[in-house]
Amino acid sequence: MVVRRLRSLSALSDPELELLRNLGDRRERHASGEELAAEGGLSGRPRFILSGWACRQRVLPDGRRQIFSFLLPGDGLGLSRRPALELSTTAALTALETVDAQPVLQAMQAGNAPGLGRALATLETLEQMLLFDHLVRLGRQTAYERVAHFLLELQRRLEIVGLGDDQRFPLPLTQEILADALGLSIVHVNRTLQQLRRERLIELRSGVAILLERERLANIADYRLPPPRSAPASPTPRRNGLEDSAQL
């Protein structure tokens, strides 16, 4: 999972791969709904996600909530060492399994992991790109476009780490969570999904999404995918990212 994600960002040397594969101990499990860190920077507890979904969000005093980003298997939490402010909270959306990423950061600081350094730098850039995409969705797209764009983003991200294929992927989110991410009401998310289904663009049932017509969706949402960084991921036994125990 993590190996796969980082390799998609930069070539890694054998010792670097070895380091990643040895991260296996120091695993941790978190229940759905658990708060992983009060701060945005998560300073001091850098981790990788092995399985499950989390999100970064802010809750307003009147109960409104805005989700900033989703964290999927292979993504990192708190990898950038920044002074922490109350930027956002990170919460597990499903049961979650993580590993300590500290050894990776140490190797980088010691200077003997240039590939990992590049990979993590690119990871940060990509995260920022996702934030920008999200701003465009919220600021300049209709509900219909937002949902389509968001589903395409998830499809792509999950395919990269080997969860799902080019049209099918796990989607363990309630419509309330979608609403809080996309800046819509639950009811309107529901109606929008129905419309996409009625038009045979997507299918959605029991935690699995299927993009029936990716091309048309991409046109609707003006979805442009990031330029590929390295060799495309090789086919892998399909997993849904929500198993009890996940690989690195």
Add this chain to the structure above:
Amino acid sequence: MVVRRLRSLSALSDPELELLRNLGDRRERHASGEELAAEGGLSGRPRFILSGWACRQRVLPDGRRQIFSFLLPGDGLGLSRRPALELSTTAALTALETVDAQPVLQAMQAGNAPGLGRALATLETLEQMLLFDHLVRLGRQTAYERVAHFLLELQRRLEIVGLGDDQRFPLPLTQEILADALGLSIVHVNRTLQQLRRERLIELRSGVAILLERERLANIADYRLPPPRSAPASPTPRRNGLEDSAQL
């Protein structure tokens, strides 16, 4: 300007201050509307803004535009060395004056500018906080709240660098730019501003904004200011940040 901004983030040693003050050469001027860098990372041309306003934005193929953030005097462009992707473009909103920030980055890499390192790290964190604030505005606030929140943010940021006081500040933006930042139509921005004026919460004329009732605005918009980092800025001869020649 730059000195003031960075000092508000971290204590700086005398040599560090000296370094900043010697940045003066290698100034550059940019006309309003000019594109400063095609990429988000701006890699290779790190700069500080001495005077004028810029923004980071993305333009959709159908002409819609979303502004991600505003860059004010004292802010940096392309300071983080990230692999550049087509994340966003940076454009000057007014005539702009910048200086090369390369010497600062070099001193940091050489390891002999810990204060500057902290300052720039905090700067990045604050930038991300602004992005999150922006996401909340776009996703979960009404037009009325958005405008109020945004004006409060600008007031605070400009006060920190000594432009304007606790209720008055320069605002060289057209309503079209406001609309593209706040995810609204020009017409609706106009109506919202009128409402705020009618209710005697703000005044707006010829490039200057006045927040008549900051407290009430802050309540309306649920605006919470970031925790202060160091001593409050000392009073300074007021400037509007748009002069022909600006100080460091």
Add this chain to the structure above:
DNA sequence: CGCTTCTTTGACGAGCCTCAAACTGAGTGG
């Protein structure tokens, strides 16, 4: 089976957008 959580549907209204046009102010040139 009965609870809770999630999804779905309907009715209604408010917020915001679009279109269109008038108005203002700052140049620019005759």
Add this chain to the structure above:
DNA sequence: CCACTCAGTTTGAGGCTCGTCAAAGAAGCG
């Protein structure tokens, strides 16, 4: 000094998108 233009602001009318309220199904779970 007066058209004239051009960018920006303001106003009105009308309509679509999306939110709110309410309640009825489904679906998971002990």
